[in-house]
Amino acid sequence: MPKHTLEVDSIMYSTGGRLLLSDVYLKCQTGEVVGLLGRNGSGKTTLLKIIFGTKTTDNKFIQIDGNVCNTPYTHKGLIGYLPQEGFLPHALSISTIIRIFLDDKQKQQELLAHESVQQHLNKKTAELSTGERRYIELLLLLQLDAEFLLLDEPFSGIASLQVERIQELIEANRLTKGFLVTDHDYKAVLEISNQLLLLVDGACRHIKHRDELMQWGYVPAGSFS
Numbered sequence: 001m002p003k004h005t006l007e008v009d010s011i012m013y014s015t016g017g018r019l020l021l022s023d024v025y026l027k028c029q030t031g032e033v034v035g036l037l038g039r040n041g042s043g044k045t046t047l048l049k050i051i052f053g054t055k056t057t058d059n060k061f062i063q064i065d066g067n068v069c070n071t072p073y074t075h076k077g078l079i080g081y082l083p084q085e086g087f088l089p090h091a092l093s094i095s096t097i098i099r100i101f102l103d104d105k106q107k108q109q110e111l112l113a114h115e116s117v118q119q120h121l122n123k124k125t126a127e128l129s130t131g132e133r134r135y136i137e138l139l140l141l142l143q144l145d146a147e148f149l150l151l152d153e154p155f156s157g158i159a160s161l162q163v164e165r166i167q168e169l170i171e172a173n174r175l176t177k178g179f180l181v182t183d184h185d186y187k188a189v190l191e192i193s194n195q196l197l198l199l200v201d202g203a204c205r206h207i208k209h210r211d212e213l214m215q216w217g218y219v220p221a222g223s224f225s
């Protein structure tokens with residue numbers, strides 16, 4: 001299967017007189033899970049929004065398969081984004097959301113019949129737990145057939161069993177997609193990533209060994225002993 005490549009270069013972003021992102025470079029291919037770590041406020045969400053194309057910036061260079069793409073979100077089938085705050089409308093039932101979100105009738109039927117979705121079809125989003133909601137959001141995004149998925153805190157506020165289910169869903173789809181995943185549950189990110197990035201003081205550090213996370217002060221000394 002031919003690989004697809006998302007390449008992001010020279011990203012600069014300033015806010016409030018502060019250089020939040022400075023010359024960020026990253027590359028993600030289909031078949032890869034790239035983990036993006038960083039402290040609160042380090043710019044992870046900002047970076048994902050810039051890559052998706054919904055946040056404008058001082059400078060950026062985004063290519064997909066070698067073609068410059070300034071607003072990836074406008075190209076169907078290229079990229080999907082799971083925002084930190086979720087995207088399911090609170091007042092609608094899950095079955096209604098699935099029918100609105102997916103044009104393809106076959107995909108609609110498949111998802112409506114999915115064992116993890118069936119029990120929630122008549123519930124509104126607000127009636128779901130965070131873990132249930134996150135799982136359904138990821139299932140919906142996967143139906144878009146996008147080559148790349150940007151996941152902002154897919155594990156946040158979720159019990160370990162649900163974290164594992166979301167990890168499994170990512171693993172099951174990584175052959176055909178590239179994932180860029182950020183979360184404060186760094187252990188969950190480490191478990192599924194084949195490439196690790198750490199945002200520190202605006203720079204994107206490419207982490208070769210997890211011990212570097214201690215050297216950069218992201219995790220306390222002794223975290224991996």
Ligand SMILES: Nc1ncnc2c1ncn2[C@@H]1O[C@H](COP(=O)(O)OP(=O)(O)OP(=O)(O)O)[C@@H](O)[C@H]1O
Pocket residue numbers: 015016020038039040041042043044045046047
């Ligand atoms: N449009 C904006 N106006 C003002 N400040 C902004 C804007 N966009 C981002 N920021 C600031 O940039 C910083 C980075 O925000 P961002 O949400 O990207 O960080 P993060 O690493 O995702 O944080 P967290 O892990 O807490 O979600 C924050 O201090 C935020 O307040």
